[in-house]
Structures are given as C-alpha cells and as structure tokens.
Amino acid sequence: MKNVNSLPVKVFLRSFAIQGSWNYRTMLGSGFGFALLPLLERLFGEDPERLRKALERHVDHFNAHPYLSAVALGAVTRMECDGAPPEQIRRFKTAVRGPLGGLGDTLVWAAWLPTVMLAALVLAVLGLSPWVALVFFLAVYNAGHLFLRIWGFRVGLRDGAAVAGQLRGAALAEWARRIQVIGLLLLGVLMGLLVEGGLGTGATPFPWVAAGVLLFLIGMLRGREAWRAAGAGFALLLAGIIVAGMVL
C-alpha cells in the first residue's frame, strides 16, 4: 500500500459524518466521497482528470449502515492506495452495499440498540438515578458502536476487496440473534416491572393492563402497519381527553 501516513485516520474520522448529505438520489454517495476526499486529493491531486474520475466513482450511488460503511471505506482506501482498477472498485462497492446495509440493520438497529436501551430502561424503572441509567446506556451502546466502526475500518483497510470473507467469518448475524434473545428477556423484565410498579405509582390498574395486553398483541400480530396509525390515534385520544377535561 502506498505511504499515506495519517490519511486513513482522516477518512475514518470523516465516516462519522457520512450521512450528512443523505438524499434519495445517491443516498450515502455524496458522504462517501466526502469521507474519501483527503485520500483522493493526496493520491490524484496532481492529475485533475484522474481526481475527477475518482470523485465520480465515489459520489455515485451507495448505501450501507452508517457504522458498517467503515468496512467499505477501509477497503476502498486500501484498493485506491494499491492502484486497483476503477472498475474493480465500482464492482466491489456494488457488491457490498446490500450486505453492509442488511447486516448493520440486523446487528445494530434490531439487536444492539433495543437491547442496551431496554437494559437502561430497566435500571431507570428500578429506581436508579437518571444519570446512572443515562451514562450506562451511552457508555455501553457506544462501546459497541465504536468497536464495530473501528473493527470494520481496520478489517477493510487490511483485506481490501477480500473483506467479504472476513464479514462472513465474523458471524455477525449469529451475534445479532444472541443479542436479540437477551433483548427479549429484558423486554419481559421491563414489562413485568411496569405492570407491578408502574413508574413509581404502584401497580398498574387492571383495566390498563388488559388494554395493554390487547394492544401488545395487536402490535405483535399487525407489525409496522399498526404503529403509525396507533401513534396518531393515541395522540388524538390524549388530546381528546385533555380537551374534555378543560371543557367539562
């Protein structure tokens, strides 16, 4: 790999802003190009035509989970420094964007985030200081968050186009499943605590427990299509009760 000193670090740090210009046309493309700019300017700065072509292939359409975009950034950094053919780099980006999106969504949004948040909510409902629950959540969540970004970037930088094998070997999907089971355990604990103790107001009155069980089942069976309608309906219900209380 060409000697690019601290440039990979700059690329990695810029990855924290990769979604800054997210749009429906190129999605992460503009941000991907932004993150790679210091490297591309160093490699091709003296040849405006090569720089322009490098920018074209990196602001083009791309999408991935923001944390796992570090894998692609690291790998592309390696490939550009090694002088890989542009077409190979394009094909690599096209090949990884789906897996990096799906894997990230499953591991982070559907496993790590809800599980750590549920743990923090349990601590909060148990009566611990707000700051304990807050610091716990931010510290534990971001430990995993930063580990994933740093690991992903380093693996990409080390293996380049061969990084796909590393991703398979890391069994991230299996880790996601294990974390989700823990998340469901914590969800059960939280629900039990809320039924028995409310939020420090004593046991939740039975009519609300019954309503809650019904709504829980509706949410479980109807899925995402029910959330938007339910959120709007609940907001209207609260507004209606408030207005009734003010008028009557």
Add this chain to the structure above:
Amino acid sequence: MELILLASLLALGVAAALDGTSLFQAMLSRPFVAATLAGALVGSATSGMLAGIILELFFLPVVPVGGGRFAEGGPAGVVAGATAGWVAVPAGLVPAVLLGLVVGGLGGASIRILRRVNGRFVPDPLAGTLSPREVRRAHGMGLLLDALRGGIVTALGLAVAYLGAPLAAAGWRLDAPHTIGLLLAGAALPLGLVVANLRGVRPAGFLALGVGLGAGVLLGLVLP
C-alpha cells in the same frame, strides 16, 4: 422563559437532530437520552427521565433505516423532557408524551423534505465537472440544513409546550396510577411491534420474553 435556558434547549434539540442521522449517531437522539437531558436543563432530570421512558417505549421500534419513513426521536425527546420539567408530573407527562409524538412525526416529515432538498445539490457523478470543492460544499450544506431543520422543529415544539402544556395539564382529570396506566397501555403496541420485528429468534426469544416477564413481576412484588 430565560434566554439562556431557551438557547440551551435549542442547542440540545439541534445536537439531537444532527445525531439522529447526519453526525455520529451516538444515540443522543434517543427520546430517553434527550428527554432526561432536557428535563435536567429545565430543573428536573427525574421528570424528564419519566417522560423519556414513556416516549422511548413508543419509539423503541423506530430506527433510521435507509430511505424508510421514521419518526424523529431527538427533538421529540427534548420537547417532552422540557414539558415534563415545566409542568408537575404526573399530569405533565400527558402533554409531554402527546407533544413528543406530534413533534416526532413532524421531525420525520421534515427529514424527508430535507433529503429531497439534498438531492438537488449533491454532486452529479455524470456531470463531468466534479471538484473536491463541490463535494465539500454539498456535504457541508447538508449538515447545515439538518441543523437548521432540527432547530426549527425543536423551537416549534418548545413554543407549543411552554404556552399550552400548563393549560393541558390543568385540564387532566385522571389520578397518577391511571395516568401512568393509560400512557403505558398506549406504549404496549409499539412494544408488540418490537417483538414482531424479532420474529427470527423464535422460540428462544419467546421463552426469554416469558422468563423475563416472570422475573419482572417478581422483582416488582419484592422491591419496595
């Protein structure tokens, strides 16, 4: 409202909005976090946290996946936490959660608008005239507009909260257990959605859910 307090709440709203998708994504934008911090700014972290817990239950299945539609939790949490801090709980929790849901929807709609706007000035790879300056400018513009958007959404929510929340809480007739019960019952549907999203881990997941439920009930009975 003091100017310093308003500026602090707006700054928190902007930071939470940026953290939601554009920058870091360190989860300052989660309702639980944003509401607790907003409540602390207003003078009651505990009230902010209570609003944050309930709102977080609603937002638990909401994640910023790709080009999907999602409600925005950061400014929603700030408004909810500030509201709960301004108006005594538990009555204050009702306008807090209500405003949180509304601001969340408003924030989500504004993100979709922003993304369409971003599409108008991000570099076109087919234009043949790309330059590093153009890439930097487009990205910087996206970040700036997101900050502005987050500030506007937060400001609107805070204005309604400051003017209307005390009136709304004064009109609330239910006592504390029934108020919390109603709010938690409403939050049960999104919790069911969380389980629906995790259907891939049956049956171990359902077993864990059941064990956890039993443990939670026992803890609730045993603990003071």
